[in-house]
Amino acid sequence: MNSKEYFSIKFENDELIFLDQTKLPNEEIYFKTKSYKRVAKAIEKLEIRGAPLIGIAAAYGLALSIKKSSDQNIFLKAYERLKNTRPTAVNLFYALNTIKLSFENANAKNDLYKVILNKAIELHNNDKNKCDLIGKNGLSIFHKKSTVLTHCNTGKFATGGDGTAFNVIKQAYKNNLVDFVYADETRPLLQGSRLTSYELEKEKIPFAILTDSSAASLFSSDNIDLVIVGADRIAANGDTANKIGTYNLAVLCHYHKKPFYIVAPSTTIDSKLSSGDKIEIEYRNGKELFEINGRKFINKNLKTYTPAFDVTPSKLIKGIITEKKIYEYPYNFINE
Numbered sequence: 001m002n003s004k005e006y007f008s009i010k011f012e013n014d015e016l017i018f019l020d021q022t023k024l025p026n027e028e029i030y031f032k033t034k035s036y037k038r039v040a041k042a043i044e045k046l047e048i049r050g051a052p053l054i055g056i057a058a059a060y061g062l063a064l065s066i067k068k069s070s071d072q073n074i075f076l077k078a079y080e081r082l083k084n085t086r087p088t089a090v091n092l093f094y095a096l097n098t099i100k101l102s103f104e105n106a107n108a109k110n111d112l113y114k115v116i117l118n119k120a121i122e123l124h125n126n127d128k129n130k131c132d133l134i135g136k137n138g139l140s141i142f143h144k145k146s147t148v149l150t151h152c153n154t155g156k157f158a159t160g161g162d163g164t165a166f167n168v169i170k171q172a173y174k175n176n177l178v179d180f181v182y183a184d185e186t187r188p189l190l191q192g193s194r195l196t197s198y199e200l201e202k203e204k205i206p207f208a209i210l211t212d213s214s215a216a217s218l219f220s221s222d223n224i225d226l227v228i229v230g231a232d233r234i235a236a237n238g239d240t241a242n243k244i245g246t247y248n249l250a251v252l253c254h255y256h257k258k259p260f261y262i263v264a265p266s267t268t269i270d271s272k273l274s275s276g277d278k279i280e281i282e283y284r285n286g287k288e289l290f291e292i293n294g295r296k297f298i299n300k301n302l303k304t305y306t307p308a309f310d311v312t313p314s315k316l317i318k319g320i321i322t323e324k325k326i327y328e329y330p331y332n333f334i335n336e
């Protein structure tokens with residue numbers, strides 16, 4: 001595959017084609033499915049992952065659920081199944097509810113499959129456009145050629161387009177505003193060392209991978225200008241849930257007086273939640289701490305602590321870059 005060819009999901013000939021992200025970077029395996037149940041499994045297993053992308057995949061899943069029959073009960077069963085795959089990223093619920101509304105408002109005389117599929121395609125295209133605008137908007141945060149640290153994966157593998165935080169970094173690199181990227185490996189599922197490294201290589205951006213616990217040492221050697229990461233859910237006050245380990249980086253930035261930026265489409269903002277303590281955090285199976293890519297290195301049944309996301313308090317966030325604008329603390333998304 002060359003850099004222009006790889007994709008995370010594609011809908012073609014009434015099938016969802018998706019790249020199994022759990023096998024990357026060693027194997028590039030694409031699956032095809034006509035089943036919403038398989039889409040739900042793929043989201044649960046993180047074969048498809050990243051906040052905007054799971055929403056888009058779920059929207060296609062709902063379309064698939066009514067391909068053979070537009071029975072409302074089947075649709076609602078699929079809606080419930082997809083809704084219960086992962087709890088933290090609000091983009092999933094935004095997409096599912098948008099599709100549900102289209103289903104409810106559609107004229108029963110029309111081909112409901114086509115109506116819902118078109119809505120899913122629209123959500124996909126909208127996210128792609130948002131990624132493009134985010135990439136452009138993000139350029140203004142750079143005042144010199146910078147070294148950036150990022151966490152988890154926020155590129156093509158996580159969105160319907162070129163990414164959020166990743167696209168800001170990519171556009172800044174193209175504009176000679178970034179010279180080097182540090183990417184946290186992102187324990188325990190290694191989205192940084194497996195996926196972000198893959199995307200950085202494809203884009204020919206110079207980078208190094210570090211263990212999550214090496215970040216403080218990087219700051220103390222003054223080798224970092226700013227941190228840019230994505231988001232899974234942003235509360236009305238700007239508190240932001242993102243991959244576990246993000247909060248650590250925000251605290252490090254605060255201590256070392258470096259800017260910490262969140263990048264996300266506006267669909268990641270959940271204005272119904274007043275603050276971050278109301279965000280439901282997903283907990284992972286403890287066995288993920290004792291194995292890497294299915295290879296066990298601890299056979300004991302030890303107690304574990306396994307949040308998949310943490311919440312960064314908004315006062316530690318210098319700016320939230322969206323497709324609309326860059327918001328600054330104190331955050332007020334509704335009135336701006």
Ligand code: MRU
Pocket residue numbers: 046049050051052089151152153154155158159163164165191229230231232242243244308
């Ligand atoms: O558990 P994951 O891999 O789905 O977590 C993904 C993240 O935390 C990303 O940073 C976030 O979804 C932003 S994706 C543009």
